[in-house]
């Protein structure tokens with residue numbers, strides 16, 4: 001049986017483009033709805049504490065219009081948990097945040113923030129929201145997720161995406177091993193960050209990975225071939241890779 005893989009379209013950088021001019025376009029609502037028309041399986045968006053791209057009003061406007069599901073990425077703060085409970089996305093992905101970073105640099109420090117994560121899981125779980133943790137592909141972190149009863153993780157693919165040659169092969173191997181271990185532990189495995197048409201194939205081939213969240217590269221491709229085509233091409237590429245799984249950890 002052919003296994004499918006979901007594409008979560010991240011619309012953060014549509015909002016980055018809008019905000020850089022302080023105007024109302026490109027409109028993240030239009031981006032989300034057209035992404036769904038193009039085949040997105042979910043819409044991902046990150047409400048950063050500094051509101052550098054997505055803003056609170058975007059969340060509230062987009063949430064009731066989606067036909068698929070909303071995956072809200074946010075830091076573990078009282079403010080963000082409160083907003084998430086009001087917006088009621090289907091999914092929340094808890095991510096680490098540093099005010100000075102250009103983009104999300106690493107995964108959540110699940111061991112160091114064990115009690116904070118535990119409380120966030122409780123608050124969001126009681127609000128009926130599915131929670132994933134954005135983590136590095138690391139066995140110890142996955143074990144801590146399992147100990148916390150986490151049902152979904154998103155493996156940070158940034159180190160793989162930024163590497164080349166033998167370093168990239170090693171990063172890919174880390175992701176394969178982590179995905180297999182999480183799957184063995186009964187955890188659903190998603191992945192994302194820095195993925196584009198040139199590096200997504202090997203990640204989409206990893207069978208335990210069920211969903212990829214991709215944003216920046218789709219916005220970049222859209223400049224040249226249009227938003228819907230960029231999404232359709234990415235989906236087709238991911239599914240073609242999925243139809244030829246890598247099969248082993250070697």
Ligand SMILES: CC(=O)[C@@H](O)[C@H](O)COP(=O)(O)O
Pocket residue numbers: 010012045046048073095102103104134192193215
């Ligand atoms: C957590 C994550 O990987 C995404 O939210 C992505 O990082 C979005 O863009 P920025 O990190 O550039 O805000």
Ligand SMILES: NCC(=O)COP(=O)(O)O
Pocket residue numbers: 010044154191192193194195213214215216217
């Ligand atoms: N969680 C990763 C994500 O949503 C998209 O990251 P990127 O493709 O914008 O790097």
